[in-house]
Amino acid sequence: MSPRPETPAPAEGLGIHRLVVGYAGSPVCAPVSVDVAPGEAVCLVGANGAGKSTVLKAVAGLLTPLDGTVRWRGQALDERTSAYRRDVATVLDEDAWFPELSVAEHLELVARGHGVRDVVDVVDAELERQALTEQADQLPTALSSGQRRRLLLAAALVRPRALLLLDEPEQRLDPTGREALAERLAAERDAGTALLLATHDTVLLRRVADRAVVVVDAGGAEDCPVVDPGEAARIVTAPVAQG
Ligand SMILES: Nc1ncnc2c1ncn2[C@@H]1O[C@H](COP(=O)(O)OP(=O)(O)OP(=O)(O)O)[C@@H](O)[C@H]1O
Helix, strand or coil: CCCCCCCCCCCCCEEEEEEECEECCEECCCCEEEEECCCCEEEEECCCCCCHHHHHHHHHCCCCCCEEEEEECCEEHHHCHHHHHHHEEEECCCCCCCCCCCHHHHHHHHHHHCCCCCHHHHHHHHHHHCCCHHHCCCCHHHCCHHHHHHHHHHHHHCCCCCEEEEECCCCCCCHHHHHHHHHHHHHHHHCCCEEEEECCCHHHHHHHCCEEEECCCCCCCCCCCEECHHHHHHHHHCCCCCC
């Protein structure tokens, strides 16, 4: 099959074209092609180990792709690193804290570093939205795993952003926390942010996603399929075939 012609990436959003990701030169999944415009949310779904986090790392600029292109506002990843860092906020699988800084101080540091005005008000409002007000003066190491997860999300949301990359943001959240997360991300999308998130959560798929990429094996030349949110929800709830 001949390769698809490269379609122009949307000038205003994220354009992923035949992105191949992997380690030591070996792809972990089929190529990914999808666009995410401002005000759109695209989910990455697929089995454990399918390659969702690896795709997100490459889109975040933390891993060099094996092939394909990632464009943001029309520019390829390596051409616009500092502008991209300014625009993109991530919640990936990382959990690193300054041992002496409280929850609120972490958020203030992030907000100040990104030139936010009214830092204290912005941080207070975000702490309240994340139900972390009572933990404001605690050290992150004293938080529960779900609270730490909400702190990571808060750190992405107290700074300006045009693109949010999230790796299973529902992890370690209880049902109330997941509902609140879905509402928050839907509002974020409606405010014009482009969202790309890996998830196993049907609530996020149904409430937030415009489309989903099903991350599948690198077996064939075909791109990973792009499906509607209902189909993606069926895929994540389908029983895993036993070999
Ligand atoms: N740093 C690494 N070096 C080599 N292989 C890796 C590395 N990180 C992940 N892998 C492998 O790449 C494949 C894809 O992993 P990845 O974490 O992207 O999957 P995932 O779809 O996010 O899974 P999950 O749903 O469990 O989070 C797996 O086989 C994994 O073992």
